[in-house]
Amino acid sequence: MLRICLATSNEHKLREVRAVGGEFGVVVEQCPAPKIEIQSESIEEIVLKSAMLAYFYLNKPVLVEDAGLYINALGGFPGPYSSYVYKTIGLNGVLKLLREIPDRRACFKSAVALVLGDVLLTATGEVCGYIANEPRGTKGFGFDPIFIPNGETRTFGEMELEEKNKYSHRAIAVRRVLQKLLSLRSY
Numbered sequence: 001m002l003r004i005c006l007a008t009s010n011e012h013k014l015r016e017v018r019a020v021g022g023e024f025g026v027v028v029e030q031c032p033a034p035k036i037e038i039q040s041e042s043i044e045e046i047v048l049k050s051a052m053l054a055y056f057y058l059n060k061p062v063l064v065e066d067a068g069l070y071i072n073a074l075g076g077f078p079g080p081y082s083s084y085v086y087k088t089i090g091l092n093g094v095l096k097l098l099r100e101i102p103d104r105r106a107c108f109k110s111a112v113a114l115v116l117g118d119v120l121l122t123a124t125g126e127v128c129g130y131i132a133n134e135p136r137g138t139k140g141f142g143f144d145p146i147f148i149p150n151g152e153t154r155t156f157g158e159m160e161l162e163e164k165n166k167y168s169h170r171a172i173a174v175r176r177v178l179q180k181l182l183s184l185r186s187y
């Protein structure tokens with residue numbers, strides 16, 4: 001059984017990634033190390049540096065994920081600054097920025113990096129949809145109560161983890177990186 005650890009302080013992320021790991025028979029645990037994040041406008045770059053630092057620190061297989069919400073009418077804001085924007089202006093602050101703006105399109109993007117000794121695997125995932133008019137639902141975390149994926153009427157905040165994982169940027173990115181890992185291991 002393959003075991004990897006996820007460097008994150010976010011319990012929700014851990015549960016989501018663990019569920020995807022289960023689809024591949026991979027056990028995902030939380031790393032006993034903090035996730036160190038550099039500042040950059042690219043989540044791919046952030047995650048690559050975080051993964052290198054985490055591997056240097058832990059010296060065992062480590063997975064790192066970084067994500068953000070990209071709102072079309074705001075030029076992709078808050079993107080890589082999503083965590084800071086969530087902590088500062090929050091859901092209502094973002095809704096206020098979009099007041100009177102009819103274009104509510106937005107995408108969640110995720111970048112993952114998996115380091116296993118001398119092997120580095122990366123992947124990205126994206127889910128697009130739109131920003132709700134008001135927060136709905138208490139499930140999930142972060143911007144989940146205001147994000148509705150295309151093809152749905154409910155926000156991520158109104159979905160169980162398994163349902164969110166059918167659409168989510170994170171589930172897509174993690175599936176891609178685990179597919180790469182398993183195809184490597186089959187040689």
Ligand code: ITT
Pocket residue numbers: 007008009010013035065066067068069082083086108140141142143144156168170
């Ligand atoms: P770690 O860095 O410890 O992994 P974090 O919560 O800070 O946890 P990120 O930096 O990747 O994670 O996430 C940035 C923010 O983007 C996060 O705090 C949320 O506000 C938002 N976000 C990312 N993915 C999300 C999702 O699936 N649902 C809702 N909000 C999300």
